[in-house]
Amino acid sequence: MSRTLRHDLPIHVILGILAILTFYPFVFMVITSFKTSPQFIHNFWGVTWPPTVANYRDAWHRISIYLANSTLVSGASVVGVLAISSISAFVFARFDFPGRELLFFAILSLLMIPGVLTLVPAFLLIKSFGLLNTYWALILPYISGGQIFAIFILRSFIASLPEELFESARLDGASTLRLFTSIVLPLSKPILVTIAIMNILSTWNDYVWPLVTIPDGRRWTISVGIVSFSSQYGGLENWGPMFAGFVIASIPLIILFLFTMRYFIAGLTSGAIKA
């Protein structure tokens, strides 16, 4: 046995137990998603064969609309957040103008305001705009709220870029827009991806706000939809399709994770620490 392994072995044992405890419910979910109800009752723990793929067809019928809604809402929100926050962060980081500190503080102090405080008036505002039951009820507040943290992170990143880059570009006669598209955007790409992922994760998982502003079940996002779906199928003891629905609901973010794992972990650690 190598020295490394001998040193690591007790750690592997503990981490292994923690991993099993963490993942068992998810493994159980996947196994059960392939069972019919009688199979589940008679064989609670084991894997049954052949797998009941019909559960997935059944669940997809109900879940797909919520996934489409969530993709639209989270997609539009993240585009808005990136566009608006990168411009504002650029201005705060690279230009000197009267009121800069005050305006930046006005954005930063919003990090202190809890969502529960604004819930009621924000709902009434959306209602007075006639936006209840529309995707805008979600997208606009998501952009507004999401840009705060994004500006905060992006500003310090853009401020850390060397001034010489901007200086030489200006001497070549580059406009402000040119500085933004040719210097700021390409160099901030990794951090923009990280911000995008954090933002998608938070809008995808939001529950209370869509519940309040979207009474119409056809426009629900996945978070609201899956709870209603789960209550309905669970209430009927229709466990196989219920768990199949859970698996389907998890797939989009897992795919996103597979392609952007590096940024994901970087964002969850470094991004959070800077906050």
Place this chain on the structure above:
Amino acid sequence: MAQLTVERTSSAMPSSSKWALTLRRMTRCKECYLLLTPTFVLILLFNYYPALSALYHSFFQWNGANFKRFTGINNFVLMVHDPTIWLSLGNMVKLTLVALAINLTFPLMAGALIFHLRDLRLAYFYRVLFVVPMVVPGMVTLMIWRFIYNPNIGLLNQILKAIGMGALARPWLGDFKLALYAIMFIGFPWVAGISTLIYLAGFQAIPMELLDAAAIDGASAWKRFWNVELPLVMSQVKLIVILTVIGSFQGFATIMVMTNGGPGTSTMVPGLYLYRNAMYYNKMGYACAIGTMLFIITLILTYLNTRYLKSSVEFTGV
């Protein structure tokens, strides 16, 4: 020297020309304000207005539509006499303390263990592994836990039956005494999450020389952890404390989908009570007052946390 003269003249200038100077600087960067407009239109509309409106309307009896009457601090007086407020605040404190105890131990341990692995490839593997559950939508995880606690066929009761302790099987979320504890237990063993990653990043930022020096001094692994590594991740600890406190003060979605405050009001929390008052009883003013109370408590705790824990970081930095 030149700087000094300029400053003196500028301060000696009549205020009208000082304004003119500022105005000139402002017009020179017209673009800046233009580019910031989208940001400020949005936050004024969707963040500042609702926040100020909530603070303002906490002094009103208000149904959110046609009825609005100024009642001074009456909402706050009502809150003091409202037993549900006290019950939900008590639950919130219990949930926060337990969440703190969990987040300051289990993820810290997991982070430290991963950090101490000599095989860096496997360390990276564990790091990725413990991120995966975070990618599962939060509501899916909660629905799985709702199934785990299911009284008839739930995983927990089935496990108890399988190991011959079926007598302990319970309707966990339907039990007045147990429901709150069942909610605290969600996410067991609590290592897959942002906290583990934050601690791990903290450990990895410790300069190698410090660890080597401690190892050469012959300090035991436990001593090194307690006296060298732990003090150096205090800023991470501080962050986790803030995140946990804010999270458990604001987050009521978990309670809402698990028990909806029940059975009875045994798992009620202020956020959910606010939601009920606004959406079920149309007491928008009272709901705003509850929000204001939560806001003030959060402010005070964040302030205390920054003050109290900052000193400990400075201390360890010496």
